[in-house]
Amino acid sequence: MGEVQTAGVGYFVRTAARVLRRPRLRRDLGAVLDEYSAGWESYRRHLEVAASVDDWLFLRGVDDVPRYCRRDGVIEHSGFNSARFYREALLAAMVRHFPAATSVAEFGSGLGRNLLHLKRVLPELSLSGFELCEAGVEIGQRSAAKFGLDVAFTQFDFSQESKGPIEPVCDVAFTMFALEQVPRGISGALSRIYQRARLGTIHIEPVTENYPWTPLGLLGRIDHWKVDYLSGFPMAALQLGAHVHHQQLASSHNPLMFPSVYVLERGQVPHVVGET
Numbered sequence: 001m002g003e004v005q006t007a008g009v010g011y012f013v014r015t016a017a018r019v020l021r022r023p024r025l026r027r028d029l030g031a032v033l034d035e036y037s038a039g040w041e042s043y044r045r046h047l048e049v050a051a052s053v054d055d056w057l058f059l060r061g062v063d064d065v066p067r068y069c070r071r072d073g074v075i076e077h078s079g080f081n082s083a084r085f086y087r088e089a090l091l092a093a094m095v096r097h098f099p100a101a102t103s104v105a106e107f108g109s110g111l112g113r114n115l116l117h118l119k120r121v122l123p124e125l126s127l128s129g130f131e132l133c134e135a136g137v138e139i140g141q142r143s144a145a146k147f148g149l150d151v152a153f154t155q156f157d158f159s160q161e162s163k164g165p166i167e168p169v170c171d172v173a174f175t176m177f178a179l180e181q182v183p184r185g186i187s188g189a190l191s192r193i194y195q196r197a198r199l200g201t202i203h204i205e206p207v208t209e210n211y212p213w214t215p216l217g218l219l220g221r222i223d224h225w226k227v228d229y230l231s232g233f234p235m236a237a238l239q240l241g242a243h244v245h246h247q248q249l250a251s252s253h254n255p256l257m258f259p260s261v262y263v264l265e266r267g268q269v270p271h272v273v274g275e276t
């Protein structure tokens with residue numbers, strides 16, 4: 001109950017009422033396309049006025065707007081830079097598990113900002129982004145050109161069956177809050193991404209199976225079900241025969257979300273390692 005006491009019982013009651021009242025959504029490909037095509041379109045003007053890549057990676061008036069979040073297990077209302085927090089978690093997993101990687105691809109790359117950040121930190125990496133929505137792909141391409149960063153963006157739908165055999169396109173593939181959009185067919189989607197990576201994959205995703213059995217954890221499970229997010233990730237990961245590492249993050253952009261970092265490494269006996 002500690003996390004609720006810190007945030008205030010008022011916050012919990014308001015949030016619970018909102019979650020319980022909200023209708024249950026059905027998340028199919030059309031719903032994802034509608035949500036993100038419009039969402040990413042609205043960033044065109046931000047890209048136009050961004051004077052530097054730093055401006056673009058942390059947009060004033062967008063990314064710094066105070067909101068409820070969880071930082072180190074404590075709920076607060078602040079302008080927490082969660083994107084930077086997740087990018088650091090990604091980088092730590094990459095350096096730890098795949099130090100020899102020379103090429104990295106993001107699936108569900110959105111606007112491509114994770115990859116631009118990665119290119120600045122590790123310029124020797126060859127980077128590509130694969131994204132469902134044309135608007136995200138185009139803004140990714142424009143931003144890479146505008147800031148002189150060599151990152152490729154291509155339209156791709158990881159929820160569709162592939163024609164013919166799948167060849168690796170990178171050493172390491174990752175997803176960040178993209179598989180969350182796949183409530184059904186997670187085994188196929190994960191396998192299509194995993195097969196494209198020579199060494200393995202990293203996933204920063206809300207996996208409800210790992211949510212804590214606390215009031216907020218329970219509310220998070222209900223909310224996640226209402227918005228029709230990802231389910232079945234742990235079983236899908238095990239089925240790939242990978243060496244599975246799992247870690248729970250202490251901070252989140254949404255107090256009802258408890259994101260996990262999963263690392264799936266190839267070429268070893270399959271078993272779950274747990275906290276890394």
Ligand SMILES: C[S@@+](CC[C@H](N)C(=O)[O-])C[C@H]1O[C@@H](n2cnc3c(N)ncnc32)[C@H](O)[C@@H]1O
Binds near residue numbers: 108109133136176
């Ligand atoms: C919450 S956004 C995250 C974007 C990016 N990974 C980030 O961290 O900023 C989810 C992204 O996944 C993409 N996505 C969802 N389903 C997809 C699919 N089947 N194939 C490719 N991309 C998909 C969406 O279009 C959206 O851009």
